[in-house]
Amino acid sequence: MTDDTLLKVRNLTLDIPVGGGTLRAVRGIDFDLKRGETLSIVGESGSGKSLTSLAVMGLLGKGIKRSADEMTFEGTDLLRASKRKMRALRGDRMAMIFQEPMTSLNPAYTIGDQLIEALLLHRSVGRETARARAVELLEKVGITAAESRLGQYPHQLSGGLRQRVVIAMALMCEPDLVIADEPTTALDVTIQAQILRLLVDLTREMNMAMILITHDLGVVARVADKVAVMYAGELVETGPAASVFEAPSHPYTRGLLRCIPQPGKTERGAPLGTIPGIVPSLIGEVSGCAFRTRCPHAVPGCRAAIPMRGDDVHGYRCVHPDGAISAEREIA
Amino acid sequence: MLPFILKRLGLALLVAFTVSFISFSLLFLSGDPAAALAGETASGEDIEAIRRLYGFDRPMIVQYLEWLFAAVRGDFGESYYFKLPVAGLIAERLQVTMTLGVCGISFALLTAVPLGVAAAVRPNSIIDRVALFLSVAGQAMPSFWFGLILIVVFAIQLGWLPPSGADSWRHFILPTIVLGYYAMPAIMRLTRAGMLEVLNSDFIRTARAKGAGEGRVMFKHALRNAIIPVVSLAAVQMGFMLGGSIVVESVFALHGAGYLAWESIARNDLPTVQALILVFSMFYIVFTFLADVLNAWLDPRMRSS
Numbered sequence: 015m016t017d018d019t020l021l022k023v024r025n026l027t028l029d030i031p032v033g034g035g036t037l038r039a040v041r042g043i044d045f046d047l048k049r050g051e052t053l054s055i056v057g058e059s060g061s062g063k064s065l066t067s068l069a070v071m072g073l074l075g076k077g078i079k080r081s082a083d084e085m086t087f088e089g090t091d092l093l094r095a096s097k098r099k100m101r102a103l104r105g106d107r108m109a110m111i112f113q114e115p116m117t118s119l120n121p122a123y124t125i126g127d128q129l130i131e132a133l134l135l136h137r138s139v140g141r142e143t144a145r146a147r148a149v150e151l152l153e154k155v156g157i158t159a160a161e162s163r164l165g166q167y168p169h170q171l172s173g174g175l176r177q178r179v180v181i182a183m184a185l186m187c188e189p190d191l192v193i194a195d196e197p198t199t200a201l202d203v204t205i206q207a208q209i210l211r212l213l214v215d216l217t218r219e220m221n222m223a224m225i226l227i228t229h230d231l232g233v234v235a236r237v238a239d240k241v242a243v244m245y246a247g248e249l250v251e252t253g254p255a256a257s258v259f260e261a262p263s264h265p266y267t268r269g270l271l272r273c274i275p276q277p278g279k280t281e282r283g284a285p286l287g288t289i290p291g292i293v294p295s296l297i298g299e300v301s302g303c304a305f306r307t308r309c310p311h312a313v314p315g316c317r318a319a320i321p322m323r324g325d326d327v328h329g330y331r332c333v334h335p336d337g338a339i340s341a342e343r344e345i346a
Numbered sequence: 347m348l349p350f351i352l353k354r355l356g357l358a359l360l361v362a363f364t365v366s367f368i369s370f371s372l373l374f375l376s377g378d379p380a381a382a383l384a385g386e387t388a389s390g391e392d393i394e395a396i397r398r399l400y401g402f403d404r405p406m407i408v409q410y411l412e413w414l415f416a417a418v419r420g421d422f423g424e425s426y427y428f429k430l431p432v433a434g435l436i437a438e439r440l441q442v443t444m445t446l447g448v449c450g451i452s453f454a455l456l457t458a459v460p461l462g463v464a465a466a467v468r469p470n471s472i473i474d475r476v477a478l479f480l481s482v483a484g485q486a487m488p489s490f491w492f493g494l495i496l497i498v499v500f501a502i503q504l505g506w507l508p509p510s511g512a513d514s515w516r517h518f519i520l521p522t523i524v525l526g527y528y529a530m531p532a533i534m535r536l537t538r539a540g541m542l543e544v545l546n547s548d549f550i551r552t553a554r555a556k557g558a559g560e561g562r563v564m565f566k567h568a569l570r571n572a573i574i575p576v577v578s579l580a581a582v583q584m585g586f587m588l589g590g591s592i593v594v595e596s597v598f599a600l601h602g603a604g605y606l607a608w609e610s611i612a613r614n615d616l617p618t619v620q621a622l623i624l625v626f627s628m629f630y631i632v633f634t635f636l637a638d639v640l641n642a643w644l645d646p647r648m649r650s651s
Contacts, residue, residue, distance in 0.1 A: 073554055105557030112555075117548040122570045122645055132556045167646040183556070 020190055020223050021047040021070065024084035028065050028247075031077055038296045039065055039078075040247045047240075049190065052217065052224045054238035054255070056231060056270070060293060062247040063227045067193045070225075071110055072100040088190065106136040109184035111213075113196040115176035119168040125179050126164030132186040151182040155212060174205040181213060185220065192217060193225045198233070210237065231274050235259055243267050246293050246304035253328030263323075263330040263337035266305045303333065311338035350642050350649045358635045362628060366417070369623040370410050373616050382614055383426065413620075422621035427613045432621045436603060440625070442512050443602035446521055446594070447587040453526030454533055455580060462537025463569065466545060477538070481531035493524045493597035510599035521598045525591055529583040536579055540572030547571075574641050581637035582630070589626030 028040035040062040047053050055063040068074050070085070072092065085092040088107060090099065104110075112118040120128060129148035130141065137144075145164070152160035155178040168176055177197065184192055194213060198206040214237045217224045228234060234241055234255060241258045243251040243266065251264040262268045272287030291308035294300075303309070306316035315333045322329045323337070330337050373379055380397035381388075388396075397403050401412075416423070422432035465474040500520060501509035508517050544550065545568055553567045592604035603622060610618040642648045 071555060073551060101557045101559060103557070104555055110552075110555040112548055112552060114548050118552045120549040120553070120567055120571070121647060124646075131558070135557045169647050180552070183552075 018048045019046055020049050020051075020088060021045075022084060022086045023070070024082060026066065026069060026080070026082040026085065028062065028069055028074070029079040029081075031079075032297060035298050038247060038298075038300045040069070041300065043242075043244075043249050045242055045249070045252065047191070047223050047225065049223055050218075050221045051239045052214070052226060052237055053240045053242060054226045054228060054234040055242045055244060056228060056234055057244035058229060058293065060246075061244040063244050064195050066244070067110070067195055067225055067227055071104060071108060071193065073104075073110075102136070105132055105184075105189075106187045107189050108191040108193065109187070109189040111177075111180055111184050111192060111194040111197045114200050115173050115180055116200065118180055119176060121168055124165050124167055125171070129164070129179070129183050129186060132183045136187050147186060148182070151185055152179070154185070154216065155179075155182045156208075157182075173201055174209065177201060177205075177209055178212070181209075181216070185216065185222075188220055189222060191223045191225070193227070195227045196229070197226075199228075199230075213237075231270055243270070247296055247300075248304055248331065250303075250305065250332075251328075251330040253324070253330075257328045261328075263328070263339070264305075264332050265309050265311055265338050265342075267330075268342070269308075303331070309338075311341050347642065347649055351639055354635055354638045358631050362631050365627040365631070366414055366624055367410065369620050369627065370413055372623065373620060374406065379616060382616075417621070417624065422624075423617040425610075425615055425618045427610070427615040427618070432618050435606065435618065436621055436625060439601060439603040439606045442600050443588055443591065443595070443604060445518060446525060446591060446600060446602060447584060449518055449522040450525030450587050450591070451529060451580060451584045453522050454529035454583070457526070458530045458533035459537050459573070459576070462534045463541055463564065465534070465538045466541030466572075467564065469542065474538075477534060481534050484527050484531040489524055489528050489593045490597050492527065493520070493594060496520045496524060497597070512600045512602075517598075517600075521594050521600060524597070525587055525594050528594075529580075529587065532579060532583070533576055536576050537572065540575060541568055544568045544572045570644055574645055577637050577640050577644070578634075581633040585626070585630035585633045588629045589622075 023046075024044050026040060026043040027038075030037040030039050043062075043066055045053065055066065057063045065074070065078070069080050070087070070092065072095070074080060080093075082093055087103065090103065092100070095103070119125065123131075126145065126148055129151065130144040133139065133144045133147055134141075139147075148164060149160045152163055157163055157175065157178055163171075168179075171179065177200075181197070192213075197213060198209050201209060210233060213224070213226075216222075226233070226238060238255040241251075241253065241255045242249055243258070243264065245266050251258060251262070251267045258267065259271070262271055266289070269287065269289040273289070275286060289308055294304055294307050296304075301319065302317040303312075303320050306312040309316070311334060313333060318333070320331045320333055322331050323335065324330050332338065334341070378393075380393050380400065380402050383400070384393045384396045401409060413423075420433050422436070424430065425432050425435055428435060461473075461477045461480070465471075465477040468474060497509045497520065500507045507519055508514075509520075511517050550563060550567055553563050558567070589604065589607075591602065592608045594600070595602045595605040596608070603625070607619065607622045607626075609615075610622065638648075
């Protein structure tokens with residue numbers, strides 16, 4: 015573990031007790047994050063990417079069982095940290111930006127109140143100082159007339175503006191880690207790019223690490239340093255963004271990439287790729303590769319435990335030593 | 347905020363005006379007032395004489411306006427039965443009723459809201475079960491029966507509190523519990539339901555993600571949003587307590603306004619009934635107005651609508 019490792023997660027497992035047994039929502043996730051680095055967690059709905067981030071923040075709902083071999087953030091053992099310690103970290107050293115700007119602000123308080131609260135919870139400064147900081151942050155996220163916005167209520171702002179406020183709120187204490195859970199999904203397409211650009215610029219400027227959770231691979235390609243692809247609660251491929259996009263090694267990653275149009279490569283009018291089938295049930299004992307029911311290269315060996323292949327930098331979990339790339343080329 | 351208050355105030359005045367007209371019309375809806383006053387054995391001439399004496403022979407609109415202007419000045423006429431000014435009669439009785447109403451709603455809110463919050467924080471826990479039991483029991487038990495039980499136990503057997511009357515603050519303890527317990531279940535269930543819903547909302551997760559402690563999350567972020575429907579309900583119940591606590595007033599022999607209304611209806615004492623209906627309606631209007639203002643303060647979205 016080098017000095018600039020900010021977050022280290024090993025073998026993170028999340029179980030949710032449900033009516034018919036246990037939902038094995040996340041199984042054995044490993045990842046590292048360095049200071050200033052952007053990791054993108056990609057996957058379909060229900061793949062466990064949001065739960066993974068909530069597990070890091072210590073914000074899992076009641077009843078969800080979390081276990082891991084290791085989970086450290088800035089040297090703090092998150093698995094054994096007290097509630098008080100977690101509260102001190104949340105909002106201060108690690109902050110979160112949620113998907114829904116329309117509902118993630120409290121309708122009863124002005125945005126000024128909510129921004130100022132974020133700072134006052136962690137810093138013993140005066141209200142005036144906190145107010146000045148709120149104005150500074152609102153300007154930083156590109157909100158004009160920031161001073162007068164402080165007195166406005168969330169319902170008086172548009173979705174795009176609200177998400178800027180949510181971002182400003184997350185950055186009030188200059189955290190070392192920002193977790194953005196689909197921060198642009200609920201916004202108009204024209205606003206999405208702006209907000210994303212803003213997030214990336216701010217994380218660079220403030221040297222913050224970011225975990226960007228998304229199902230939009232186009233977004234990932236533009237902003238992430240590292241990518242972790244999740245499928246049905248498992249990490250199927252992880253590596254530097256460039257390497258994963260250049261040489262996607264897991265059949266699922268390749269399937270995902272075929273689903274997005276690529277300028278110059280995708281023919282106009284030609285149908286986009288799809289991945290046939292549905293995500294398997296994760297209730298009860300789950301073994302082997304979860305993708306085998308939808309994978310064109312599935313073999314009986316997929317039922318056994320699959321080792322992580324590749325090297326320290328770019329890894330993938332597939333029974334085929336080359337991730338079935340050769341088989342795919344033959345078909346093509 | 348000010349335009350909202352003025353708008354609501356205007357609306358409240360309109361309602362008050364309508365209510366005053368309806369309560370005045372009751373006099374004529376309940377049959378010929380002159381015949382009722384004169385009694386069963388009166389001759390036709392006697393009835394006519396009474397009709398002229400009380401002014402019932404004039405056009406209704408004239409009578410209404412006269413009554414309204416007098417009422418605004420605090421003059422509700424003279425009680426047929428007591429032969430005393432109605433205003434003084436009601437003012438005297440209202441003291442008892444208002445004391446009881448304020449104590450009752452305070453008792454209800456102070457027990458129901460904390461219990462509702464506690465039940466919502468830990469659904470299906472022991473606290474939640476106890477709260478559910480208390481609210482079901484409160485809803486199922488008739489007030490007069492609960493009042494009698496309390497009198498038997500605390501006044502007669504234990505001798506801790508007086509069974510009836512309104513002479514000291516100790517006389518109000520048992521009636522307050524009975525009246526408050528009547529309002530408590532609905533407030534408790536509404537608080538619980540509101541809190542459960544709000545605690546699941548995204549902005550609560552945001553508050554936790556900021557590092558806010560549980561107390562702050564519950565009371566600053568959640569309760570303020572959850573309490574809004576409770577405010578409206580409490581206002582209606584407060585109006586009800588000031589006007590309709592007839593049962594409780596009878597059981598504890600507290601001679602309040604509710605009891606007076608019941609007596610006056612039985613005695614056909616129309617000026618008193620009219621005035622009481624008007625006063626009770628005004629309570630509802632005032633409390634609804636106050637609840638609207640309070641809700642607008644709690645939830646800024648209401649100010650614009």
